[in-house]
Amino acid sequence: MKRFYATIAGLVAMGGLFAAHLAMADRGGGYTGVLLILDHVFSIALVLGVFAIAAGVGARVLAAGGLTMDGPLEALLFRTAVGLAVLATAILGVGAFFGMRPVVLWALLGGAAVLVRREIGEVPPLVTGTLACLRARADRLSLFILLLVAVFLITGALAPPTDWDVLMYHLRVPKQFLQAGAIYRPEDNAHFAFVGLPHMLYLPLLALGTPEGPALVSALCTLGLALAGFAFGLRFLDDRTAGFSLAILWGSGMLLLVGISARTDTILGFYLFLVHYAVIRATQAEEPRFLYLAAALGGMAIGVKYNALIYLLALAPLGLWVVLTRLPQRTAALALMLGVAFVSALPWLLKNAVLLGDPVYPYLSGPRLDPWLARIYGGAAVPPHVDPSAVWHTQLPFNVVDLFAAPARITVEGEGGAYRPNLLLLVLPLCLLFLKDKVLGWLAGPALAYVVLVVWLQPTTSLRYLIPAVAPLTLVALCCYGRVWDRLLSPSRVRALLSATAVLVLARPARIVYGGLTAGRQLAYAVGAVSRRAFLQARTGEYVDVVSFVNGQLPRTSRVLMLFEARGYYFGVPVLQDNAIMSWPLLSSKLAALDCLRSAGITHVLVNRGAIAYYASRGLDLAPLRLEALDQFARECLTPIHATGGYTLFAVRGAAETGPARAR
Structure with a gap:
């Protein structure tokens, strides 16, 4: 009988916590207090x-x-x-x-x-x-x-x-x-x-x-x-x-x-x-x-x-x-x-x-292009001018x-x-x-x-x-x-x-x-003294700013190409990640056929130059990244609509959904 009552008490407590969880979800990322605890x-x-x-x-x-x-x-x-x-x-x-x-x-x-x-x-x-x-x-x-x-x-x-x-x-x-x-x-x-x-x-x-x-x-x-x-x-x-x-x-x-x-x-x-x-x-x-x-x-x-x-x-x-x-x-x-x-x-x-097609991909078949890039190239083979392990x-x-x-x-x-x-x-x-x-x-x-x-x-x-x-x-x-x-x-x-x-x-x-407990704000967040948004702001800086802008300002039908950025989890619109910093070196040789990326269905481009600076500080040769071609492409095909820190968000000119048209 004691086990039965303990089970009932546990279910009631869990139900109360679930109700608090739902209430917390409605409060948004800026909330601090008991519900967060x-x-x-x-x-x-x-x-x-x-x-x-x-x-x-x-x-x-x-x-x-x-x-x-x-x-x-x-x-x-x-x-x-x-x-x-x-x-x-x-x-x-x-x-x-x-x-x-x-x-x-x-x-x-x-x-x-x-x-x-x-x-x-x-x-x-x-x-x-x-x-x-x-x-x-x-x-x-x-x-x-x-x-x-x-x-x-x-x-x-x-x-x-x-x-x-x-x-x-x-x-x-x-x-x-x-x-x-x-x-x-x-x-x-x-x-x-x-x-x-x-x-x-x-x-x-x-x-x-x-x-x-x-x-x-x-x-x-x-x-x-x-x-x-x-x-x-x-x-x-x-x-x-x-x-x-x-x-x-x-x-x-x-x-x-x-x-x-x-x-x-x-x-x-x-x-x-x-x-x-x-x-x-x-x-x-x-x-x-x-x-x-x-x-x-x-x-x-x-x-x-x-x-x-x-x-x-x-x-x-x-x-x-x-x-x-x-x-x-x-x-x-x-x-x-x-x-x-x-x-x-x-x-x-x-x-x-x-x-x-490979039980331990990529170790048997070798690395292959992501499907969206493979459609552009007409095949999944990685071109010889791109290093997938850069x-x-x-x-x-x-x-x-x-x-x-x-x-x-x-x-x-x-x-x-x-x-x-x-x-x-x-x-x-x-x-x-x-x-x-x-x-x-x-x-x-x-x-x-x-x-x-x-x-x-x-x-x-x-x-x-x-x-x-x-x-x-x-x-x-x-x-x-x-x-x-x-x-x-x-x-x-x-x-x-x-x-x-x-x-x-x-x-x-x-x-x-x-x-981690003090300057990293772990303890403060755990006891409800720091909000989720404030924690992310302290840890990721301008990244959370650009996420907020994209989620709040771009239409849900947008499609954002990330360059030198791969953290797509928080974005509420479809994004194409750049996991291996290969996307631009691959795209740069196909731009003539892509009509400024419009034919690939891309409406926006997000460039993380902070990542480029980090890789450069670690000794990476930047020549294969073709950054000069990226700058030229931006001048010819893109309109900057938001910049924060090392991030710049561009709208593709003439794309079906361009979102806000003014730089901020």
Whole structure:
């Protein structure tokens, strides 16, 4: 009876929060106050509800596979990861066959909740058990730091999305699915290929008008990565390493910055760490169930991001060794593992194969022109005079010195200067003193191999792609560091030294946290003191001004061509993004046939010269961008109607819909 009343109370509370959410939507972006706080609570409750359903689904799937986890923390982590992937796959399948409509999405989640209602009832005890485990086996300093990080991640995720990639495709493409009511290949966004498992989870959240929801999913998975490292340390290493890992993990600042956005790198890190965990867990078992779990999670990780294939390749020798040394029916077990991984990954590979002709686009077929450009060129082949990887030329090839000393030099992201890895990783060579410890070798070997493979395959890689190696290598470095000091100092002094080390490696990330909460206005926005519009204005400057102008002044029948700009999420009129800064170099050689772009249906052109200046400051050769031809084209065919900062919005002369005719 108590559970019944608790359910009714929860539904009533959720209904009240939903009413506040609807009221907040009517107030506009300038509102501050209690409704904004209630809207944040609604977003958090919504995402927690999805995670609870996922944990229930995961429990049912693991039980069907005969897998039982030893403790509440392990159970919560693996159930949630499996359940999220199953729900995402179901959303992909249902959306493909029945349409991507809000009612369909929430009917699916509601049906799943009813089917696994008993397993959902097990989630609160698992959470309680996890908290009890943390209090009992982690030191107070680490718990305090974990709490601060959680506050930063949650408040950062609640903030309106501003990251370039997030606005370019992580949120924009799912939004386009919802607008069209179907999964399709957008005409201007080849990054559709990278829309996978996490983005299916984003869809029901966006359908309810919660653009913060996807970032909350990422934030919770980032915290899950820390908890997975803690659980691994408890099982395979020691309590001290497990406890301090909750604090020292955050010495890699990019976990914090990526974890507060809808980018999928920390979600991938979470899944791949659980794959690694399950493989090492299989070394303690005489039956193959944990290997099958690892294979399933590996296939799910491929659905998160292609990089999973590289990590799985690095992990494959360990998995094969476990099969050969621990299992009696090796061939059958290996075949089943591969089959499980393939089936788990198949929906995501099939999506790209059907809609792009390449299951891992663009790595098999090579990059191709977006459909709107392909119509102009009469084919999808990229002309030889255009470099589709021009953006990557703004950074130096990967090298370890710059990684620790000047990471901004080897990454294209504007926030790349904060991507410096954990300083404790500098002591990784200490693991050579503990080669007899198999667990440390099993943990470090595949992670290091992954880093080598990523850098070898793409020397100008994004540092975010290294996130899957951060947790394993941090655990190894922390464990070896502590054991070396055990040979020289008493246990109490080693603990004191580790506490001091934690403070040292967290000094720079602490500035990220403090700056985000204060100058970054995260905390002020979370408590309703800063409006959504004011937050966006502070973070994006003139970008939000040009968005407001376009949405408020241009007819909905307009079609805006973006040049050197790709953040289309907030625009309320159709836009053609310039994801790879290729659009103008491509169009400039076809202008004679396009009648000043009018025959392409373009009514306006938005030029972001601020991006050009940024690329120039990073050393990009501007000659291939043909900027002189752009200036001449503007004089002959365009009329400026709005300018702010580095942005200029032009109307195409003679286009069917030109909107306002005066410059502002």
